[in-house]
Amino acid sequence: MSTATEHVSRLVTTEVNGFIATVGISHGPLNLVTSDLLRELNEAFSAVSAMDDVRCLILHGSQSRAFCAGSDIKEFARIREQASEKKILFEDMVLRQLARLPMPTIAAIDGAALGGGLELALACDLRVARHGVTMGLTESRLGGLAGSGSLRLTRLVGPARAKLMLFTGETIDCDQALSWGLVDRVTRDGTALAAALELAGTIAARGPVSNRLAKQLVDAAQDFPLDAGLSMSTVALQKIFDSRDLHEGVDAFFSKRPPSFKGH
Missing domain, CATH: 1.10.12 (Lyase 2-enoyl-coa Hydratase; Chain  A, domain 2)
Known part of the structure; x- marks a missing residue:
């Protein structure tokens, strides 16, 4: 399989090149999570899930400054009374769909992954980060909570480290994330996307x-x-x-x- 296909929506770009699919978020410099972005991610993940020839998927932040800096808090005021209906349940469904994609998945983290952005990365099987990026579940700074992220983070780094990150809302650098097992590889030369593509090529060559x-x-x-x-x-x-x-x-x-x- 050597053909390349591309689907571009307003906020998400999906490309399939050979056996590797890439899904890029392109929603301003911070790639903030909004209801519109969640809908387009849901469509992208649904489409890739049905592609039997795809052997690995990479989720990345396109050319934005952040991989994803979390939820757009400007939306919170209008969804306060129906948060489960308008945000919580649908966001959880999108994260579950990403986590349950049948093929291996990699988050290529070339910019900060904060709050809901780190939750997206945690829903992938593997995480590759560019040296110098920061990440954290920062919701407690606003009195908020990382729901699914609390669970997925704990499975990777253990309860004490997860509680430390959740209780303080502090960020950690990629080297600490690597030592804790939060990320799997850190690249000091080139982009995380390039390193993720190399890793995906190895995965795609296997059974x-x-x-x-x-x-x-x-x-x-x-x-x-x-x-x-x-x-x-x-x-x-x-x-x-x-x-x-x-x-x-x-x-x-x-x-x-x-x-x-x-x-x-």
Whole structure:
């Protein structure tokens, strides 16, 4: 697969180049989260979810100064009485959809990721940051709360560090985020997007069936009892042995050539 396609909406750009999809947020210098942005992200994630050929998705902040600086607090006054209906439930649905995309996902963080912006990054499988960027769940500074972010952050950095970030609203730099496990790679040369594209290329060269199943099993390890997860792993392994990709990989190994995986 070598074709490139592009879909541009008002606030979100989706490109598919080969096996890699990129979703770029372009909503002013800070990429603030608004109801309009959430709708366009929802459409983009829905479209990519249905693309069987996509082996990795990258979420990035386009040319904006921030990856995403969180919610546009100017919207809060008009949604106060119906916050669940107008913001909370829909935003949670978009984050869940991102987290549940079947292919591996990477957040490329080239600018600050704050509040709801960090929550978007936390909903991805992996995070690559450019050296010098800051991140944090800063909602408590305004008396607010990072809902899903509190849970996803805790799974990555542990309860004490999560509470420290949540209680203080303080930001941390990317080196500290790397040492805590909040980000997976920090690039000092070039952009996070370029580093994420390189990582995505490596992921896309591996077995797409096995990567999608691996994502399911890792998520199950956190969500389900061990015995239920082990049952899922048995089914997943049977799917691998039934796939053509495994036999292609074995043939390629013995032939000393790169495998040509088809995703089935």
